[in-house]
Amino acid sequence: MKILPLAAALLLPLLAHAGDVPAKYPDYPSETPAQFVPVTAGFDYERREVMIPMRDGVKLHTVILMPKGARHAGIVLTRTPYNASELTAHTPSPHLEPMLQGYDNAADVMVEDGYIRVVQDVRGKYGSEGDYVMNRPVHGPLNPTPVDDATDTWDTIDWLVKNLPQSNGKVATIGISYDGFEPLMSLVHPHPALKAAVPMNPMVDGWMGDDWFHHGAFRQQNMAYVYEQEATRDNREKWWSGFFDQYDLYMHYGSAGALGDAYGMRQLGFWNKLIAHPAYDAFWQQQAVDKLLGAQPLDVPVMLVHSLWDQEDIYGDLAVYRAIKPKDTTGEKVKLVMGPWHHGQEIGEGSSLGAIRFGSDTAQYFREHILRPFLAQYLKDGAPKADLAPVTAFQTGSNQWQRLDRWPLACESGCASVSRALYLQADGRLGFEPPTSGAAYDEYVSDPAHPVPFRARPIQPIGSGDGLTWAQWLVDDQREASGRTDVLSYVSAPLTAPLVIAGAPEVHLIAATSGTDSDWVVKLIDVYPDQVAAQPAMGGYQLAVSMDIFRGRYRTSFDQPAPLAANQPLDYRFALPAANHVFLPGHRLMVQVQSSWFPLYDRNPQTYVDNIFFAKPADYVKATQRVYHAAGQASYLALPVVSGAH
Structure with missing residues (x-):
């Protein structure tokens, strides 16, 4: 008897069945249906998701939220790059308001007034077809195609009024930030059914003072936004960091260009x-929306x-106001x-911002008493004309709403805005009198290291949730900076009467640098009294009223x-963001001057190079900075003071 090796013996059964058909297990059906149909009979709205065709054949994913029983209802449209499906399903509920709360631009007004709510993914994002271009320029030198956000909005409105018999054929556009840019685009050759537009905190001019630059200084912390927004259609690729402190992250890579290369951003x-x-x-000039x-x-x-402490887009809406208000002949x-x-x-809770309290929910007031009647006037059949002033402005410091005829004149008839020079003076003093004596300048060393x-x-990092406080950085206590040797601080005597400003302070800075390039950051600050009985933590608080780079x-x-x-x-002359503020008696004015604002803005190497994005480590040098306050060389802020106001 021949004995087979063990390995061969084990292999024989496998070979014997090698040609057999694999054993078939009994059917065991999936418990998930091929297509689940939700039962929504008890819901107070109907949700539809449609693909609306554009003039070039591209289809845009659109969510329509229709109140049950809607008839002759106005339509409110938002176009977004931030996922229409997710933004319209915030909290799953049979009721419409929880579905929208947390995202929607005034969900309470939208639901209570019975509007048909439409949210659409812009071209190239999430469920929409086509190619994505950041803030796609209108057709012209920067966009050779026949389509843009204006035409996409026109085509969307045209489809909606023809396919929603529950509507009255009246449409308004609304949105915040990028979504606020879209209502501005709807104004370019608008559809006849467009009856109103509400751009809130819109992106308007990315170089002058919105998302990408401020007066030429690059807002490098927004690189994370560009990365996530453009790397994929659905933003699934996330910005990463090996540093807890963003200061360390941006210092590690040096220039913004080097950081971009390390993250592979030249693919974007x-x-x-x-x-x-x-x-x-x-x-930049040809796509600035105010110019358009x-x-x-x-x-x-x-x-x-407009938000007075808008940490992202503080420039654009007032630029648009200046551009279009002269056309408003009526x-x-x-x-x-x-x-x-x-x-x-303005769509959330507005009784405070950081440590600053306003005495009432200012955001709810806006939605109830300003936005609601405005939309009703233009979207509801037979609605009365809204009783709204040309300008409705909240005055900080006094914490009161104002009805104004125009901006920047921000007071009732009978008083006027005048420009008053607030001078930097020797020995860290600040006042309305021109300097006459003392040292000619102050100096500090600006060190890019x-x-x-x-x-x-x-x-x-930039963002919200999980304890992030990015939204309130503009009202941070500026004592953190005033204690540094590379920041100059000038302080006035305590005020004996209210000082009211309404407009954009203008910087007139006489300064010198030992380098061949330099950044200048100027801040106008309200210094609280050393003791504040009603809110002890505000004692000595340094509240930035307006500041820029x-x-x-x-x-x-x-x-x-x-x-x-x-x-x-x-x-150096440049405007700071607009303010509508009262410096109260007992408070002091402060002006701070410095040469870096990191890491929100990229470092100036202080050696002139053709493109700071590509500055090399050796280009970054210390510089001695001098700020002048002598007769004939006086640095000052021109304040838009409201005379005769109380």
Whole structure:
């Protein structure tokens, strides 16, 4: 008897069945149906998801939320790059308001007034077809295609009024930030059914003072937004970091360009545009929405909603107001609202911002008494005319709403805004009298190796939730900066009477640098008394009323940068964001000057290079900065003081 090796013996059964058909198990059906049909008979709304065709054949994913029993209802449209499906299903519920609460632009008003709510993914994002382009420019030199956000909005409105028999054929556009840019686009050759537009905190001019630059200084913390927004259609690729403190992250890589290369960002179309256009050239000028709207007729009523402490888009809506208000010959088509909010806070809770209290829910007031009647006037059949002033502005400090005829004159008839020079003076003093004696200048050393943080470290990433406080950084206590040797602080005597300002303070800075380029950060601050009985934690608080940055290379031209003459006193002039504020008796005014605001803005190497995105480590040098306050070389802020106001 022949004995097989063990391995061969084990292999024989496998070979014997090698040609057999695999054993078939009994059917065991899946417990998940091929298509589940929700039962929504008890819901107070109907949800539809449709693909609306555009003129070039591309279809855009659109969510329609129809109140049950809707008849002759107005339509409110929002176009978004932030996922229409998710934004309209916030809290699963048989009731519409919880579905929208937390995202929707005033869900309470939308639901209570019975509007048909429509939210659409913009071209190239989430469920929509087509190619995505950040803030897609209108057809023209920057966009050779026949389609843009204006045409997509027109085509969407046309489809809605033809396919929703429950509507009365009246449409309003509304949105915040990028979603606020979209209502502005709806005003470009508007559809006849568009009856009103409500741009809130819109992206308007990315170079002058919104998301990407401020006066030429690059807002590098927004690189995470570009990364997530453009890497994939559905934002599934997330920004990453090996650092807890954002200050350390941006210092580690040096320049914004080096950081972008480390993250592979040259694969992203918009990033390549950013690094190719650091100056205010035709690329930025031709897509600035205020310039675009200023060059065409004003056909549709507009309510521009501005946040006085908008940490993201503090420039754009007031720029649009300046551009289109002159076209409002009747005084009825342009309404401006200014509230004491961060970016988008007007749709949330508005009784406070950070440590600052307003004495009432200012956001609810806006929705109930301003937004609701405005929409009703234009969307509801037979609704009365809204009793709204041309400008409705919240005055901080006094904490009261004002009805104004125009902006920046921000007081009742019978008083006027005048420009008063607030002078920097020797020995850290500040006052309305020109300097006559004392040292000619103050100086400090600006060291790119130790840039001034824009808020207390550790620096958090941009975002909301999970304890993040990005939304309130503009009202942070500025004592963190005033204690540094590379920040100059000038303080007035305590006020004996209220000082009211209403408008944009203008910087007139006489300064010199030992380098050939420099950034200048200027802050106007309200210093609280050392003791505040009603709120002890506010004792000595340094509240920034208005502050911004200016990149020195653009001193004489925004589109043609040039080196600075080293060690020469030069005149820098630029506007700070608008304020509507009362400095109360017992408070003091403060002005701070510094040369970095990191890591929100990229570091200026202080050596002139052609493109700061590509600055090398050796380009970053210390510079001695001098701020002048001598007769004939006086630095000051021109304050828009309201005389005769109380």
